[in-house]
Amino acid sequence: MGCKSSRHWIAKVDRIVNEEAGELSRSCPPQLSRHREGAEGGRGVLDGCNALVTGSTRGIGKAIAERLILEGASVIVTGRDDDAGHRLCQTMGPSAEFVSADLRSKADVARLVAVAVARNVDILVNNAGVYRFTSTQAVTVDEFDLLVDTNLRATFFLTQSVLESMRERRRGRVVNVTTTAAYRPNGDCSAYAATKAAVASLSKSWAAEYGRYGILVNTVAPGVIYTDTARSLGEDVLEEMAARASLRRIGTAEEVASAVFFLVSPSCSYTSGITLFVDGGMLVGV
Numbered sequence: 001m002g003c004k005s006s007r008h009w010i011a012k013v014d015r016i017v018n019e020e021a022g023e024l025s026r027s028c029p030p031q032l033s034r035h036r037e038g039a040e041g042g043r044g045v046l047d048g049c050n051a052l053v054t055g056s057t058r059g060i061g062k063a064i065a066e067r068l069i070l071e072g073a074s075v076i077v078t079g080r081d082d083d084a085g086h087r088l089c090q091t092m093g094p095s096a097e098f099v100s101a102d103l104r105s106k107a108d109v110a111r112l113v114a115v116a117v118a119r120n121v122d123i124l125v126n127n128a129g130v131y132r133f134t135s136t137q138a139v140t141v142d143e144f145d146l147l148v149d150t151n152l153r154a155t156f157f158l159t160q161s162v163l164e165s166m167r168e169r170r171r172g173r174v175v176n177v178t179t180t181a182a183y184r185p186n187g188d189c190s191a192y193a194a195t196k197a198a199v200a201s202l203s204k205s206w207a208a209e210y211g212r213y214g215i216l217v218n219t220v221a222p223g224v225i226y227t228d229t230a231r232s233l234g235e236d237v238l239e240e241m242a243a244r245a246s247l248r249r250i251g252t253a254e255e256v257a258s259a260v261f262f263l264v265s266p267s268c269s270y271t272s273g274i275t276l277f278v279d280g281g282m283l284v285g286v
């Protein structure tokens with residue numbers, strides 16, 4: 001009886017894996033040998049995939065967009081600065097399309113949703129975020145609203161619509177970018193950390209709710225990553241934070257992009273609801 005049940009499950013899993021592999025290979029063939037040619041020169045593992053990366057005009061989001069394009073995806077790049085966004089997309093090539101949107105604006109989020117659904121987005125990376133290092137006593141209502149509206153509300157409602165579109169197509173990957181501060185808070189970022197902890201919770205809820213439709217939802221939690229905005233906190237602050245990582249250094253946006261790429265690639269087919277830390281070992285400490 002036990003053996004029969006095992007055989008039944010093995011056959012069932014074989015069927016699912018074969019169907020999934022067929023589906024992936026139709027749209028994103030895993031031809032690793034050619035993927036280094038990138039979108040300009042040929043096909044990559046994400047060839048045929050459509051991605052939306054929020055907050056991709058600079059920093060970590062820009063590195064993610066560039067990596068997904070290198071791997072063959074078409075990417076919607078988004079941010080608030082129209083001129084800078086269009087200029088950037090010209091340098092990224094024909095696989096990048098800029099859509100300006102202020103994620104604090106409900107109308108802009110609705111417009112971005114319409115583009116994402118029209119493009120059949122199958123990879124959504126919720127990267128846009130604002131961070132402030134403010135002590136609890138110094139957080140104003142305006143600052144709290146800024147953090148919640150950008151980091152949490154926009155992520156929820158953008159993903160709500162994109163998930164529905166992915167559900168209809170029975171395929172999709174969502175990656176939410178949070179922070180190690182959501183798991184191991186350090187001083188003066190209680191409001192920011194709370195918004196990212198909420199996003200991490202959403203990832204797990206969505207992974208549970210949408211797994212049955214073949215949709216994988218995961219989280220990437222960066223530690224200290226060298227971007228212009230992070231640098232504005234002060235080199236000494238970054239150095240002090242980097243010293244808390246077991247690798248004793250700050251990370252790069254490209255290293256975060258590699259983690260995101262893994263989670264949206266065909267190599268990642270049975271992982272959902274996890275948090276992948278890109279923190280140089282910050283959580284284990286020194």
Ligand SMILES: NC(=O)c1ccc[n+]([C@@H]2O[C@H](COP(=O)([O-])OP(=O)(O)OC[C@H]3O[C@@H](n4cnc5c(N)ncnc54)[C@H](OP(=O)(O)O)[C@@H]3O)[C@@H](O)[C@H]2O)c1
Pocket residue numbers: 054055056057058059060061078079080081101102103104127128129130131150177178179180221222223224225226227228229230
């Ligand atoms: N850097 C780090 O050390 C670090 C560590 C942990 C987690 N993170 C997280 O990683 C993500 C990216 O960080 P980063 O350092 O790369 O940030 P960044 O350099 O400041 O870039 C933020 C991006 O988000 C966009 N953005 C900000 N507010 C927006 C709004 N209201 N509407 C639309 N787009 C908006 C910005 O574009 P525009 O300004 O053009 O709108 C920009 O493209 C954030 O979610 C952050 O919390 C970063």
